Amino acid sequence: MTQAFPIKFEVEATAGEARAGRLITRRGVIETPVFMPVGTAGTVKGIRFEELESDDLDAKIILGNTYHLWLRPGIEVIKSAGGLHRFIGWDRALLTDSGGFQVWSLGALRKISEEGTEFRSHVDGSLRFLSPEVSMEVQAALGSDIVMVFDECAPGEASHEETERSMNLTARWAQRSKTAFDRMQSEDADTGRRDAEGLSGSQALFGIIQGAGHLDLRRISAEKTVNIGFDGYAIGGLSVGEEKSVMFEVIEDIAPRMPKNAPRYLMGVGTPTDLVEAVARGVDMFDCVLPTRNGRTGQAFTSCGKLNIKNARWINDQRPLDESCRCSVCRRHSRAYLRHLYIAGEMLASILLTHHNLAFFLDTMRGVRQSIRSGDFPKFRREFTERLDANGE
Ligand SMILES: [Zn+2]
Numbered sequence: 001m002t003q004a005f006p007i008k009f010e011v012e013a014t015a016g017e018a019r020a021g022r023l024i025t026r027r028g029v030i031e032t033p034v035f036m037p038v039g040t041a042g043t044v045k046g047i048r049f050e051e052l053e054s055d056d057l058d059a060k061i062i063l064g065n066t067y068h069l070w071l072r073p074g075i076e077v078i079k080s081a082g083g084l085h086r087f088i089g090w091d092r093a094l095l096t097d098s099g100g101f102q103v104w105s106l107g108a109l110r111k112i113s114e115e116g117t118e119f120r121s122h123v124d125g126s127l128r129f130l131s132p133e134v135s136m137e138v139q140a141a142l143g144s145d146i147v148m149v150f151d152e153c154a155p156g157e158a159s160h161e162e163t164e165r166s167m168n169l170t171a172r173w174a175q176r177s178k179t180a181f182d183r184m185q186s187e188d189a190d191t192g193r194r195d196a197e198g199l200s201g202s203q204a205l206f207g208i209i210q211g212a213g214h215l216d217l218r219r220i221s222a223e224k225t226v227n228i229g230f231d232g233y234a235i236g237g238l239s240v241g242e243e244k245s246v247m248f249e250v251i252e253d254i255a256p257r258m259p260k261n262a263p264r265y266l267m268g269v270g271t272p273t274d275l276v277e278a279v280a281r282g283v284d285m286f287d288c289v290l291p292t293r294n295g296r297t298g299q300a301f302t303s304c305g306k307l308n309i310k311n312a313r314w315i316n317d318q319r320p321l322d323e324s325c326r327c328s329v330c331r332r333h334s335r336a337y338l339r340h341l342y343i344a345g346e347m348l349a350s351i352l353l354t355h356h357n358l359a360f361f362l363d364t365m366r367g368v369r370q371s372i373r374s375g376d377f378p379k380f381r382r383e384f385t386e387r388l389d390a391n392g393e
Contacts, residue, residue, distance in 0.1 A: 143192020
């Protein structure tokens with residue numbers, strides 16, 4: 001076996017705090033800043049893997065959700081298939097979340113203790129228990145290339161005291177996650193490597209900084225997380241109900257405190273403008289359900305702001321969704337046709353809108369990377385946000 005390395009990360013150009021670089025995983029090189037489409041239950045909803053791999057989208061990494069896959073189809077099924085990559089038919093990089101956020105969003109259905117979180121499965125109502133150790137075990141079985149620690153997320157409006165308790169619990173769970181992760185690696189539990197030929201390295205583990213909108217707690221959380229030592233670092237618990245200004249304040253303060261030589265991942269954010277603004281504050285990686293979820297409800301993201309395809313004004317509009325988009329949907333179809341599909345309840349409406357939305361998010365990040373490398377990022381950022389603001393994104 002060759003020497004196992006989890007990931008390598010190189011920053012190759014900067015513009016202020018913004019960074020353009022390369023994240024080298026055992027399943028390919030990912031140019032950063034990068035947007036990662038969310039594949040909750042082993043599928044990026046509404047789009048085939050061939051399309052994700054096509055030149056149109058060329059997504060280099062997607063997400064899988066530990067919580068959903070653990071409950072259904074269950075770990076034994078995925079292990080039998082030889083890991084999540086083989087099970088779903090995707091050879092590029094995969095990041096799995098820890099299940100912490102999904103369990104947190106169950107609200108009253110969960111019970112948190114020092115040991116972990118007890119909750120009722122939304123699939124069959126059975127009582128389940130998720131902990132740092134269980135989450136690491138499940139993510140090893142999934143064989144994802146990037147694993148996230150098991151954390152707890154405090155609500156955006158949580159008090160200082162409540163957030164502090166939660167942040168300290170997250171720090172203890174981070175240490176337990178790391179210990180369990182290292183044990184899984186040494187026991188060769190990583191299905192993704194064991195069953196694949198020629199992979200260069202092991203799974204990588206990312207820590208998560210919590211602390212809601214309280215900067216002092218965010219700083220302590222950053223310090224504790226960095227002290228444990230991870231391959232990459234995430235900012236979690238944003239975009240959960242707090243004001244946008246609070247989110248940017250946290251990113252601006254915390255990103256520079258994260259190690260320069262490791263990737264920085266902002267979890268679950270956000271709109272195209274949020275992405276560009278977070279890049280400007282030093283973030284390298286993003287995931288969000290917006291392009292896929294909104295695609296299914298008839299909303300398109302365009303370079304001129306959001307467009308609701310249900311609107312009667314598009315009934316005879318022969319223009320593409322976005323006149324400056326070169327995706328296959330915009331090259332072929334009109335707003336009039338897409339509106340017709342949506343109104344008629346045709347599944348192709350969701351498929352086409354999802355495709356365009358993902359193309360727009362991935363293209364935006366391509367533009368961000370190019371402009372950081374060419375020194376034009378401030379201009380790109382100004383023009384991008386001004387155009388969207390003017391149209392009320
Ligand atoms: Zn398009």
